[in-house]
Amino acid sequence: MEMKLSKLGEDGLINRIISRHLRKDKKSNSVLIDAGDDAAVINRIAGNIVITTDLLIENVHFKVSWADKLGGLNNLFYNLGYKSAAVNISDLSAMGTVTPLYCIIGLGIPSKYSVSNIDNLYSGLQNAFNRCGIRIIGGDTNSSEKLVISITLLGKCADKYGMIPRSGAKPGNKIYVSGRLGNSAAGLHVLMNNPGIAKLSNVDKKWFINKHFHPPIRLTEAKKIARHSTAMIDCSDGLIKSIRIICEQSHCAAKVYLDKVPVSDKLKKLPGYIRYIVNSGEDYELIFTSSSQKLDKIIPGIKYIGEITTGAKNDIKYYLKDRLYKIPQAGYEHFK
């Protein structure tokens, strides 16, 4: 349906979102009042409450012109929905053993978009949320000049394993990562028409773009990791920045072996692929430290990439093939 939002109006859009996308599952009795009232009311939560928020803003986190590379606006909206859900779920995973529960959504939407675009946004959101039982319970819907998606997630943790901070790393701890880095950054370079990826086949370009919009959901792994982890972060702004934050907050130094970082065969074929893993972001894999020396033998899929050392917190050394690797910059920084 290509009806424009300007024709449907605010009330029409809100009613449509509530009836089509939020009230499919009426069976839950944990939601006492949901979308359509001033606030949502939910049953008391058995455990401590974990809460996180992330904004996705047009021309900062994505460009609408990318729709061309994704097969149209509806596909872009679907992908933005999936990604904005997944990056918030990633923040919950990075705390350890967390059960995600509820979502509340703030939207700013230019009125030129269609009802079908918004349906696709919610399909993407629900696709990610359905994988882990998250229910959308409310929100705020506005017109705006640029697209803004604000997601807040609530989860619960029953014990200390849902509170793995960034600050608990100790010298002697090993550093591990939950999966491959760099694919999302390569996808971003495809979307941005970076000349470095011009030689890729169309199939590979699509593969990287898909990785960019579909960060992994690591809740199951996080639950296993949490019992062994001293510090954990999700890799949203690149390897360098993630390691730096752990070292700063834990007051220690680190050595990282870049050829131990897992990467895809497709990424390895790109010239200078190391820069996609060190300096770019949005992989949303878990980076964590543990006193267990062989955790990669116990938990499938995680890889050992370095160790926490004594020393000044900014004394972080990167090695590539046994040689010191000079890091280019410090991960993605807003405002710079």
Add this chain to the structure above:
Amino acid sequence: MEMKLSKLGEDGLINRIISRHLRKDKKSNSVLIDAGDDAAVINRIAGNIVITTDLLIENVHFKVSWADKLGGLNNLFYNLGYKSAAVNISDLSAMGTVTPLYCIIGLGIPSKYSVSNIDNLYSGLQNAFNRCGIRIIGGDTNSSEKLVISITLLGKCADKYGMIPRSGAKPGNKIYVSGRLGNSAAGLHVLMNNPGIAKLSNVDKKWFINKHFHPPIRLTEAKKIARHSTAMIDCSDGLIKSIRIICEQSHCAAKVYLDKVPVSDKLKKLPGYIRYIVNSGEDYELIFTSSSQKLDKIIPGIKYIGEITTGAKNDIKYYLKDRLYKIPQAGYEHFK
């Protein structure tokens, strides 16, 4: 301090916000992990959980050019902070007996602004939050082209009096309002240089602008009202839209007596002032229904303005001096 955000950078700004604005009160032991980690973790909440979110978006909810009328950018940012806090608190009040607890903030900030502007934004937020014991526990800070402020509040309610829906009005119920309507709308007209308010004195202009940015905090009144109320809403999009939502969700009709709606003496002096109370918004007073016929004699400050009647849910009649009043439009609608 007039240091630009582009000089301070993302990490510098986040560290400054955390150390200056979020960690003044270290005494609380209900926050287990707060800002600076992937997510915040808070103690289990004794009671049901009330949650709401609201976005304030540049050029939709406010214009940066209004800074001229407020004495500069710092004052604008302070006022935006106060207002974005207060409108979210208003949503909690509209649920009844709610104790507000925590705030999580998403920000999109153009890098041209200064550190001092952001300090003022947080001063405004904290000024409102300190009035009701709300603690900021986390957030997400981004650069963006336009200013975006996304606030999510968590509160608790111990019993059914914290869950007054919009849908519980019954024929025969009286309709009440918690305070004066129209001042905020008049303030908006001053800010927009509407010719209708050109004759106002500068003192009166400032008074209306101040009303626009300082919605009332009605948590105390809401607690008293909740025990007697069948339906409640906060008047964010004007009287007409508020009454319409209650009638739609409660499946009933209404009569409203416009000369019973409380207004300020300053507003009464404006020609055609009725339009500021029926069709404009952002008063954030509580509009509610009750089977108590003389509640205005029991709860100070509330005013009787009409009654719920049997009939079709769109059969809402407005009277002015005993004559039927033809309503102009249906309150503020996004996308139109």
